[in-house]
Amino acid sequence: MLPTLGVGLVYNSALEPLLAEHPDCIDVLEIEPQTTWIETGDPTAPYRVRSDVQQHLVALPGRKLVHSVGTPVGGGTQAHAAQLALLRQTVADFDTPWASEHLSFNLTPEFFTGFFLPPRQTAARIAQCVEAIRRLQDAVGVPVAIETGVNYLRLRPTDLPDGEFVAEVADRADCGILLDLHNIYCNQQNGRKTITAFLDQLPLERVWELHLAGGFAMEGYWLDAHSGAVPADLAPVCQQVIAGLPNLKAAVFELFRSFIPHFGLEATHQELQRIRGWWALQQTNPFIVPATRRPPVGRSATLDIAPGPWAAALGSVVIGRPPVSELEKEFYSDPGALLVGTLIKEFRASMVVAVYPMTSRLMMLALGPDIFRALLEDFWSRTLPRQFASAEADAFGDYLTAKNLRLPQLREILAFERVALATLRDGVSRVVRFAIDPLRALADGVLLRDPTPGDYEIAVTGDGPLRIDGLAASQEGAPLIEIR
Numbered sequence: 001m002l003p004t005l006g007v008g009l010v011y012n013s014a015l016e017p018l019l020a021e022h023p024d025c026i027d028v029l030e031i032e033p034q035t036t037w038i039e040t041g042d043p044t045a046p047y048r049v050r051s052d053v054q055q056h057l058v059a060l061p062g063r064k065l066v067h068s069v070g071t072p073v074g075g076g077t078q079a080h081a082a083q084l085a086l087l088r089q090t091v092a093d094f095d096t097p098w099a100s101e102h103l104s105f106n107l108t109p110e111f112f113t114g115f116f117l118p119p120r121q122t123a124a125r126i127a128q129c130v131e132a133i134r135r136l137q138d139a140v141g142v143p144v145a146i147e148t149g150v151n152y153l154r155l156r157p158t159d160l161p162d163g164e165f166v167a168e169v170a171d172r173a174d175c176g177i178l179l180d181l182h183n184i185y186c187n188q189q190n191g192r193k194t195i196t197a198f199l200d201q202l203p204l205e206r207v208w209e210l211h212l213a214g215g216f217a218m219e220g221y222w223l224d225a226h227s228g229a230v231p232a233d234l235a236p237v238c239q240q241v242i243a244g245l246p247n248l249k250a251a252v253f254e255l256f257r258s259f260i261p262h263f264g265l266e267a268t269h270q271e272l273q274r275i276r277g278w279w280a281l282q283q284t285n286p287f288i289v290p291a292t293r294r295p296p297v298g299r300s301a302t303l304d305i306a307p308g309p310w311a312a313a314l315g316s317v318v319i320g321r322p323p324v325s326e327l328e329k330e331f332y333s334d335p336g337a338l339l340v341g342t343l344i345k346e347f348r349a350s351m352v353v354a355v356y357p358m359t360s361r362l363m364m365l366a367l368g369p370d371i372f373r374a375l376l377e378d379f380w381s382r383t384l385p386r387q388f389a390s391a392e393a394d395a396f397g398d399y400l401t402a403k404n405l406r407l408p409q410l411r412e413i414l415a416f417e418r419v420a421l422a423t424l425r426d427g428v429s430r431v432v433r434f435a436i437d438p439l440r441a442l443a444d445g446v447l448l449r450d451p452t453p454g455d456y457e458i459a460v461t462g463d464g465p466l467r468i469d470g471l472a473a474s475q476e477g478a479p480l481i482e483i484r
Contacts, residue, residue: 075105114385145176152336163201
């Protein structure tokens, strides 16, 4: 029997002032563990977990839930076995009663896609998803809930309906459901099934957890942006769903770090209070679940495209490869697939800027944002996405080195930030020497036009202050930088 946890947040470090000021505002804190891992580059031990990071998270207010973002169960390509071992250890460290993962995919046999993509909704894919869920559940040692995903693609008449697909997977795997209501709202707004139709097909007794979030419109789509408050027209649905789910154990609000300065910590606190008001109505107006909840699988599950080719074709289009096969051309004609390609580029840009902030700032100040963006576009056209920001930054560093731009101070700044990344990976302190000191000016957003020559040493130490940014593993426990 799973415990009832209550209302909570998905963790990122920018929310810590809120947790410090209002420690009672949450009952549960959901951790995305891969965002606290450091990719080492060592194939025998590919990930490093800092014990002080784990201890810090354990000490934060609320019970903890583990929400994996690296081992999705909607694809046929398995994640690295080392991730499963670390997930099991994280589940034990946080004493989490269940773990969750996405009913999506982000890997093909050839490459990482850079985004959670929707699986092919057929009987063949159901069987593969069930196998993946059972493998994950065995690996982590606790019950697993699958998250309902956002799908920007057009409806395909040969696919199982969205809710029916989730229902069949959950029933056959005998697992829980993490119902992301904002994802389903996005699907409704973007022309897929309505929230009501989706819920009518779900085994509602399997819903253990809700995700709630906000978004915004872009290019004719409503994005699952995690950018602020639950939309006004979704709020009554949230209230009704929370009131009626018989086995609901947690309702978790999602807010991306990049939107916190705009949305604000006080608004976040108010949104949590609003969700807590909905939570107080739990089981006061229960749903009546029909005995014949959905038609049997197979009614619309025409196997015209096998799961493997589907994933490869969709993945190829969204990472920007020219379409070749007929299926790739079909995806290329879908505006939703092209939207995903745009979002992937934004994620890749955020990774580079997060790991190389000084290098990025220097290039934007000296070259201008448009030329910096053009360089990123050229880099993306030549390289595949990486799952961890450290690997994405490594590839961009190699690209800049080979490009050999005639930009004063670029080589030195890039070398310094690559040393900082190396220290983050292995914990070994290093010293970098400069003939000038451009860092202080860049930290203030100023380009050093007439630097004063000197002899500067920068010590990068592996025991620096704790910083958990929640974007990618490479940012965990950022090295301490001392200029002397």
